[in-house]
Amino acid sequence: MEDDYFHSVTLDASLCKGCTVCIKGCPTEAIRVQKGRAWIIPERCIDCGECIRTCPSGAKKAISDPLSLLVHFDYTVAIPAPTLYGQFRSTISCNRILTALKTLGFDDVYEVAAAAEILSQETRDYLGRDQGKGALISSSCPVVVRLVETRFPSLLDQLIPMISPMELSARIVREREKDRPGSVGVFFISPCAAKVTDVKNPRGISLSSVDGVIGIKDIYKELSLAVAQVEVEENLNIASALGISWARTDGEGSAVYSENHISVDGIDHVIDVLENLENGHIRDVDFVEMMSCPGGCVGGPLAVENPYVARNIVCTRERRHQEGNCTVPAELPHLPEGIDLFWTEALESRATHLLDHDYKTAMKMMEEMEVIRGSLPGLDCGACGAPSCLALAEDIVRGKTTEIDCVFKLREKIRDLTREMIALDSHMPPGLDR
């Protein structure tokens, strides 16, 4: 683990106006505005990118790796997310996009869509072996995995303990190139901010096989130019419609061929369904696809094209691949020998909202919280920099701030002080009081 608290999503303090717009949309109540700017509580952030979408000043950013990282390796391989295909008009072939991507400085390209295809098959088999744990939840979206860890730990054992398509792609590349002399660098071309975090600080495995995560938006300009300049398209596209569909909502769900699956996209809907799973209300479902971004990965914060447009493009490509009037795949994706698909480390609950490890102390704090909450106006206005009056009460109990962060409380205090001053003003020192 490189840095426990590394996050792709960060604040550019020079752009933040302290407007408090972002604090309410954060699904883990990880943002506070203090001293005129937003702060992200690192242990709570799950890199969902919601704050990037809502910040009106563009102050929330997702950090990813630069192309310049390539020079550190003797041989480099790009592993593009299927979402990349949604960023260019559907008349531009997958092979053309992949060929162009290669010209940006890579020695080879391997599609994550191909690995997704393998995982679809493996997930299908896994579901077939009746687990008896109720509905199983896909763990391909790193935000969902982190959300379950922090807010729904009772569902941890329902997460499918398999590596993501990105990770599998990287392992396949490493396996293929294992005899190559010199260093091999594997770079994920990503719509996803959380994957940047996931590579630095993975879950379920101890070390990622990916060397860098490059945001689609960061190379989009160069890539578009390169796409226009491709003369001979290489036959690099081996993935079929099945793998490509993972870019959008219900792609994975359908690829797994489970009759009783549901596909959920958008962080609010994900939370709603997780609540229902925890309540035991979702029955008769054996597989739950969950994507934190609207529309699936096409809605990722590092993608460029509008998610709905991208989704349509992806669907068009899938149809064309199915109809088969596309170049014949060079090889069919299959799982090479010796690659382990399963997690090797157990996930643990990360109770980032725990008040105290001692139940009695926690209870006392909660009692205090309720008293404080009762004295606050209950408007959840956000002017204090906390997402709700209850969250402010929690911050106060945790000793992070005081009641006068609340503008109403501050006014009350000022009014009381004023009254006191007026009362004092009419009180003359005995010597003068005639």
Next chain:
Amino acid sequence: MNFEYQVTGDDYALVGRASSDIKKKLKQLGIPMGTIKRTAISMYEAEINMVIHAQGGSIHVDLEDEQIRIVLKDTGPGIPDLDLAMEEGYTTASEAARELGFGAGMGLMNIQRNSDSLHIDSIMGVGTTVTILLKIGD
């Protein structure tokens, strides 16, 4: 410490608010995961029942040192035959509720299976009080 919730009847969109809120609190208090899950299932089930059969009511949750006590009170029609109601598959849910997938007749059984004690007081035409106890600990 204790918490009070008012549940309005026939508003299916709001079902589960009280259980969600309690779940959040239990997590803040560091209650073991298994207990949280059992509490969530029992309380949610009881909350739905209250909405479907009794036009809502009130929920009172007591967090004690060693157990969680949930008391749901309604002024609904009451349960005609308690023994029958406990049987799997038995339901008196309205057509509208059934269409929404509620009231599949698993409710009380499910609560019993997940809690440590379930007690129901019901008087026809007066209302029903459901008391659920859950021991804290996995």
